[in-house]
Amino acid sequence: MIRFEQTFMNFLLQHQEKHNRTYHFLILMDAMINAARHIQHYYLTGALKGNLGLSGAVNVQDEDVMQMDQIAQEITIHYLKSSGRVIHAVSEESDEIIQINPEGGRYFVYFDPLDGSSNIPHGLPVGFMFGIAKRNLDGPEDGHLRPGKDYIAAGMFVIPTGTFTLGLKEAGTWRFHIDETMTFVRPTRMVLPEDTKTWELSFNASNRYTYAERVQKWIMENESKYAFRYLGALAGDFHRVLTNGGMFMYPAIVNHPNPKKNRPEGKLRLMYEGAVVAFMCREAGGTAVNEEGIPILDIQPSKHHQRTALYVGSKKLVEDVATVLRKKG
Ligand code: F6P
Numbered sequence: 001m002i003r004f005e006q007t008f009m010n011f012l013l014q015h016q017e018k019h020n021r022t023y024h025f026l027i028l029m030d031a032m033i034n035a036a037r038h039i040q041h042y043y044l045t046g047a048l049k050g051n052l053g054l055s056g057a058v059n060v061q062d063e064d065v066m067q068m069d070q071i072a073q074e075i076t077i078h079y080l081k082s083s084g085r086v087i088h089a090v091s092e093e094s095d096e097i098i099q100i101n102p103e104g105g106r107y108f109v110y111f112d113p114l115d116g117s118s119n120i121p122h123g124l125p126v127g128f129m130f131g132i133a134k135r136n137l138d139g140p141e142d143g144h145l146r147p148g149k150d151y152i153a154a155g156m157f158v159i160p161t162g163t164f165t166l167g168l169k170e171a172g173t174w175r176f177h178i179d180e181t182m183t184f185v186r187p188t189r190m191v192l193p194e195d196t197k198t199w200e201l202s203f204n205a206s207n208r209y210t211y212a213e214r215v216q217k218w219i220m221e222n223e224s225k226y227a228f229r230y231l232g233a234l235a236g237d238f239h240r241v242l243t244n245g246g247m248f249m250y251p252a253i254v255n256h257p258n259p260k261k262n263r264p265e266g267k268l269r270l271m272y273e274g275a276v277v278a279f280m281c282r283e284a285g286g287t288a289v290n291e292e293g294i295p296i297l298d299i300q301p302s303k304h305h306q307r308t309a310l311y312v313g314s315k316k317l318v319e320d321v322a323t324v325l326r327k328k329g
């Protein structure tokens with residue numbers, strides 16, 4: 001007997017039918033899956049084909065653009081366009097908001113096609129991360145940028161590991177694995193473990209003395225209770241936290257010896273990094289806050305590439321650090 005696994009698309013079909021929803025979201029997710037599979041293919045063969053280097057371009061943030069960033073961007077835009085379902089998209093790889101189908105589209109897609117650039121030259125895990133919001137169906141749509149609490153779904157592919165994690169509004173966070181036919185299968189519900197035994201802390205330890213004093217103190221008092229893990233790619237680091245519990249954090253940098261290197265607003269991007277993991281985390285029973293202890297999902301973006309500090313993971317741990325963050329000074 002052949003053992004058949006439930007596919008992601010079949011899982012989603014059942015989900016939409018159970019909630020009496022349309023198939024538009026399925027069509028959009030089919031586009032995201034096709035994009036992810038193509039990115040996965042280019043990444044896996046990247047070292048052999050010479051695609052893991054720098055492109056020579058520099059983006060508006062003054063960061064070097066990798067060849068894979070451009071390839072992943074081109075692939076994703078192609079599939080979003082062909083879906084016909086997207087009004088506009090925000091991408092880390094594009095300075096401007098990308099108008100896709102302003103008249104006929106139904107969704108907004110905020111994405112980072114290849115996050116975790118420092119892993120690219122090594123072929124080590126990177127992420128394709130995205131958040132999705134839906135247009136106003138009851139009246140005119142003004143196209144404003146949505147806060148995380150208005151996303152209907154958010155997810156990440158860990159490439160080339162072959163895992164896909166998707167948070168669905170009020171319906172949980174689910175993980176899928178890629179099979180030998182490059183199909184994502186075996187829906188598994190993710191719930192953050194209550195038991196602290198497996199909990200991990202994840203942050204760039206070389207930055208710790210540049211954090212606010214209260215954050216440094218919190219780390220000093222708490223770090224020995226948990227294992228420390230850091231991959232340097234948000235999707236991979238958050239993937240671990242979602243499974244094992246604990247917290248990933250990228251605090252604001254406010255005490256750098258070279259003040260020009262301070263990042264009081266944090267490093268990560270709100271719309272396609274911070275809010276994406278915060279959304280999946282909420283659906284798995286966790287939470288996420290910024291440097292002021294404000295829930296990440298409540299932050300209304302005022303610009304599409306807005307940055308944020310991020311503390312995301314198990315509720316108890318994030319709420320504990322949030323009490324410290326809310327005490328200013
Ligand atoms: O651009 C975001 C990112 O690459 C994340 O994926 C990752 O968590 C973080 O930056 C790593 O930054 P750093 O190299 O400063 O630790």
Ligand code: MN
Pocket residue numbers: 092112114115116273
């Ligand atoms: Mn990124």
